[in-house]
Amino acid sequence: MNAMNTHYPDPVRVEPVNRHTLAVIVDNEPGVLARIAGLFSGRGYNIESLTVSETEHARHLSRITIVTTGTNAVIDQIKAQLDRLVPVHRVVDLTLQGDSLERELCLVKVAGRGEHRVEAMRLAAAFGARTLDATLTSFVFELTGSTEEIDRFVKLMSAIGLVEISRTGIAAMGRGPEPM
Numbered sequence: 001m002n003a004m005n006t007h008y009p010d011p012v013r014v015e016p017v018n019r020h021t022l023a024v025i026v027d028n029e030p031g032v033l034a035r036i037a038g039l040f041s042g043r044g045y046n047i048e049s050l051t052v053s054e055t056e057h058a059r060h061l062s063r064i065t066i067v068t069t070g071t072n073a074v075i076d077q078i079k080a081q082l083d084r085l086v087p088v089h090r091v092v093d094l095t096l097q098g099d100s101l102e103r104e105l106c107l108v109k110v111a112g113r114g115e116h117r118v119e120a121m122r123l124a125a126a127f128g129a130r131t132l133d134a135t136l137t138s139f140v141f142e143l144t145g146s147t148e149e150i151d152r153f154v155k156l157m158s159a160i161g162l163v164e165i166s167r168t169g170i171a172a173m174g175r176g177p178e179p180m
Contacts, residue, residue: 015071019048020095021172022079027087028054029102034066036088039081045070049104049147051168061089065172090180097174105168106150111138112161120160120180127153138163139140 026032033052036070040047048066054060068078075093082091094100108129110120117139118139124141127149128143133140147170154165 008009017069017071019069019101020069020075020093020169022066023092023172024064024066024082024088025028025090027067028060029087032087035085036082045078051169065170066088067170078097085170092180094174095170100172100174102146102170102172103144104147104150104170108141108143108154108157108162109138109164110157110161111163113137116160120157123156129153163179
């Protein structure tokens with residue numbers, strides 16, 4: 001029983017779930033990405049966005065940007081477990097560093113004729129999307145921006161004749177002159 005001698009259980013504390021962007025510097029070698037993905041899946045954590053590319057060719061280092069969600073305790077656990085992996089050199093939580101720049105690239109294919117075609121061009125111009133391909137019945141647009149901006153663009157294009165979407169995932173970097 002709790003302190004007030006009641007039969008009711010203490011209320012359960014619900015911690016807020018936050019979105020975090022993690023930048024991870026790793027050795028560029030086979031199996032590293034699989035080990036990191038296995039760390040997440042083995043513990044039931046979700047990866048919302050994942051991008052990876054070699055950033056320092058001479059030192060054979062890659063940068064992985066992971067967007068995930070969790071309570072503060074879960075995020076701290078993820079960072080600690082990533083830090084313990086052998087090929088990981090550095091883990092930085094860009095969300096805790098303050099303002100970071102996040103961008104995503106998206107290719108959107110839209111089909112339509114007549115007024116739908118005109119409206120697709122108007123919306124693309126309003127969002128600053130580039131036209132990569134145009135036929136008499138379809139367009140492929142390229143848009144770079146925040147995840148929210150791309151989500152708005154995709155939602156509007158859905159009403160016009162969205163056919164296909166390809167997204168890169170988030171690339172992120174902290175502001176200012178200091179390196180990660």
